[in-house]
Each structure stands twice: as C-alpha cells, then as structure tokens.
Amino acid sequence: MAIIIDENTNVLVQGITGNQGVFHTKQMLAYGTKIVAGVTPGKGGNVVEGVPVYNSVREACENHRIDASVLFIPAPFTKDAAFESLEAGVGVVVVVTEGVPVHDETAIVAYAKRKGAIVLGPNTFGIVSSGKCKMGIPPNQYFVEGNVGVVARSGTLTYEITGSLTANGLGQSTVVGMGGDRVVGLTFIDVLRMFEKDPQTEAVVLIGEIGGNAEETASEYIKEMTKPVVAFIAGKSAPPGKRMGHAGAIIERGKGTYKGKVEALTEAGAKVAALPFEVPAIVKEVLGK
C-alpha cells in the first residue's frame, strides 16, 4: 500500500532538461521511480536518461498514461507549469520550487481543488513511498520501506529524522513533504487521514515548525486517530517576530508558538520529541518494539 504514490505510479518530470531536472531524474530513476516522460517546451524529441521529452504535458499525455508530475521549474514559470499539469488532468502535482509568489500559490491550490487533484508544495522536497517510488529531491539511501508514515512541512529536517528512523531499523510507508510555504496544497489532517486508512502504516511521525496554526488544527484530528502519532516541532529557540527562512516559520501575534503547539499535540495524545534524534526511540516505544 503506502499513500498518494506507489510502484505503479507513472511519473512525468516537468523541466526535465534543466540542471536540476537532469540530476534528479537520474536520482529518481536510480530509486526505482517509473518516470515515463519529461516535458520542456521547445525541447520535444530529446531523450534524458532514457526518458522521452515532449513539448507539452498534453503531448506527453497523448503518448503515456501520466499519474503524477514533479516540477523542476524556476519560480516565475511555476504557476504556468502547475496549471498545465492540472489542466491536463494529472492527479498528483509535486512543486519542488522555492520562492513562488504567494498569489501564484493561492491560484495553483484553488485550481487543484476544482480539478480534484493533490498538490504537494510549493517549496517541498517531494514525496517518497519508500522502496517503491520517489518524486522530488531527497537523498535516496535514507528511505527504506517499513511501517512508519512521515508528514512534514520542511525538507532537510525530514531527511534528518527519516535518516535516524532508518538507522534505527524503522522503515517508512510514505514520507510526505507538504511544503514549507504559507499556502500549500495539503494540510496535516489531509495526510493524517490517508495514513489512518493505509494498512501499511502503523505509526505516524509529524514534523512541524513554529508559525501558523497547522499543528494545532491537526491536533483536533489526532484525538480521533487509532494509530499513534509522534511529533517534533522545530523552532523551540527561535525569537518571536523573526522570520526564519520559510514564510511558515514566523511567529505572529502570539500565535503558532512552540509551547502552544506542543501543548495542543500532547493534549491530543501525540508524543512530542524535544529534539530530532529522540524521535526513533519514541516511535519504537509507541509501536511496542
């Protein structure tokens, strides 16, 4: 099982001929992802790492079944590229790009909702159904198949925690990057619901950060879950009012503080790790291993 993508997912890479596109196509293929096509307008007819390149998403869809698309597209052109996949009926769109204007993000997410599609990102590392399919940029070797679902807002912190899970013999069902920006396609609750239904997933690790109220809202659903949730919230030491990289990681008007998030999660029955490397031990504990 796993969620959103699996070993049967046919993947399209938009921006496949760019530097990042070529590099990560190679990495994704090495991981076992079924990349069936790429798109770069004007570069149709080329082949990248054995993958045929088309001029448009429509053209790719005429030649292949496309289940999901991953974008390696510069920020100014991201809205157009995401719209193109959504308009062609692609069901899962992964927007890796960082620095997409917030109004473009709002437009992408609104259109995806109308089309009934899933958008991960913008500003996401992507998604890995460990051992089956990787869409995005995480380093391959840390993602090993198992029973822990991981959902996160930020990227490298997720590699950090997923890597430590793997090092402790805890593989993953799916690792989902929702994206670090203020407006992204999914909420924690959307993903937690999917993990709750997924037979492969036995426990969920939620990786949040200060700012916004996504973790507090998620707590409402965690109360209803049958599967255990372990959380880590980054930004314990961040001073209030300072923006730390992400649009998401900012404390505004006393909302979204570290303390408030930890209290809401704990009250909902989640176990909160104080530091990233404490997560595996707590997961083992809740799984009775």
Place this chain on the structure above:
Amino acid sequence: MKMFEYMGKELFAQFGLPVPKGRMVTDPDEAAKVAAEIGGSVVIKSQVLIGKRGKAGGIKFADNPEGAKAAAEEILGMTIQGLPVNILLVEEKLKIDKELYMSITVDGAAKAPVLIASAYGGMDIEEQPEEYIIKRHIDPELGMQAFIARDVVRKMGFPLNTPHGKQIVKIIQVLYKIFIEKDAELVEINPLVFSDDKVIAADSKVTIDDDAMFRRKELPYVEERSATEKAAKDLGLSYVDLDGEDIAVMANGAGITMGTLDTIEHFGGTPANFLDCGGGTGREATGKALEILFGLNPKVVFVNIFGGITRCDDVAGAVADVYKARGGFPVPLVIRLVGTNQEAGRAILEEIGVEAYDFMEDGAKRAVDISKGQA
C-alpha cells in the same frame, strides 16, 4: 518587503484611493514648505517600518509652517525602537469623526485571501472584541466582487445608500485590486477615517511578497535588513541575527536550521545566528556564506548539512576554498555532512584535514564543547 507609509499612500493614490494631501520630506525646511502649500494645520509623521510610533512621540501636529519646521527638527533627531528617523510625511490634519479598520492578507490555513474589517479601528484594534472584527475569505477564482464588498459594509453596520457606505464599498474593491496587482502580502488601512462626508485612508501599511519582487520592478525598493542580513540575502540565503555570540551556524533548510539551533541550546551553547543555505546554493555562494560566519567572530563555526538538492561536494568544496584562501580557519569549524554526493564531499574535506560528523547530535555537542573551551 515593507513599504513606508508615504509609499503605500502614493500607491493608494495611483489606484484612486482617497488619501490626505501631503508628501514625504527629509529636512525641516522642506517640511515648512509643504505645510505652507497645504495651508492650515498639518501632521508631521515619522516614517519608520514599525508600529506604535505615535505612542513613541513620532507623530506631531503644527498649526503653521514655523511649527511644522520645529516639529520636523525634533522628530528627525529621534530613534524609535532602535530605528533612526530619516524621513517624514507632512500632510493635512484631518477632521476625524470616526476611525475604522480595513486590511487584506493571505490566510495560509484557508489557502485564500482574507478581508478583515472593523467599524472600530485605530490604535487599539488588537484589543477589540471578536464580534467587532469581520473576517471574510475571498475565493481567489471569484475575486472581490461588488456584492462581497457590499455585504462586508452591511456587517460593519453602515447603510449602503449613504455617502460613507458607498465609498467603503469602492475602497474595499480598490484595496483588493492593489493587493492582487502589486503582489502584496498585506494591505492595511488603520485608521480609515470618516471626515465629514468623505472616507479617507489616514495611514497605510503595505507589505509586498519578497518572492514576487522579480515582477514588481515598478515599486520602490526598501532596505530593512542589517548589513549582514543584506549580504546573505544578496547570495540568495536567509540570515537572521540572534542574541548569542559563541557559535556561528549554517545549515541547509529552514527546518533543519531551526532544529540545529534547538539542539545547540539543548547542549548549553548559544547560537549567534540563523543561516539557511538550502535550496541548492552553489559552491561559490556557500563559500561567501562561510566568510559571513567567520566575520561574526564566533568561537566556533558549526555547519550542518543533510544534502538533498544541496550537494555535499559543493559544500565541502566551499569549505576547502575558504580554507585555502585564508591559509587555515581563524576559529575551529565543525561540520556534519551527509546526503547527496556524500563520499565526494568527504574526500574533499579529508584533503584539508577536516573530519565530518555523521550525526547532528555529535557535531552540535562538539561545537558547544569548543565554544566553552572544553575541547
């Protein structure tokens, strides 16, 4: 990017939003000149990118040009919450019958713009009870239709068939137009005032999305960062000064950088800064980022890299470049380096005798020990 009040008002005026008569000045003689042009009583407002300037004495009134000059002299010498006042806005003193509140921002949780309005605006808007605050989410595909604006005015308690009601409906629509067309994260008018029959924006707060600046070249640029923050921004990096001095920190990604700071504090260390070099920062920019860290004169530099789109060989190459250019490091450098192209990166570090850690925990502990002279 936050805009000064006078810039926001210039933007409002371009779109036909009513603002008080007046303009920006930088010296007392100019202030007197503008006061003479306006005639009658004027208000002299310090232009700083921070709230509560009225309570700090940064807003003064004058009845004639001489008074305006004196007030300008006084305010130009002030420092408000650490920010020196270099710019003033001199404008007509409005007759204020009532103060309202109006803003549009992006609600991340709702994934949509939200209009926030209140019939009770002014300095204490944050203390107003919830029932006086109207929040209306806007479907981005629908935009700010007239019926939405009318419904908000109804909820604010104003009749639609009065001059005030009609003007607010128009103002709401224009404000949304500015919000969208100028890629704003926030447009705020507090207070929006009733002055006899007119409704006028007595203040402006406009924040433009930094990520959209590439297509907003027509807007003036406002620098609001420290010199170090600016240097980092020019390299495409996020940098924030912190209160500590001991440990200069660089990591790749906002989340892992915050996690690194948390870990350093856990072991009793004090981080000097937040520096996120994520998002595929190249070798050269990473090298310059390291120079920024050494420039902080810390006791130790801690680099924590879990490579995804960031490649370990680029980071290691940058470390080696800086090492060779300087003929060694001025203070110890502790590095944790794993992820994409890890082996190539480790090989580069080995050549200059730098050992990389596998785990953040171990690297952070080592950096804290060095910062305390326990190494």
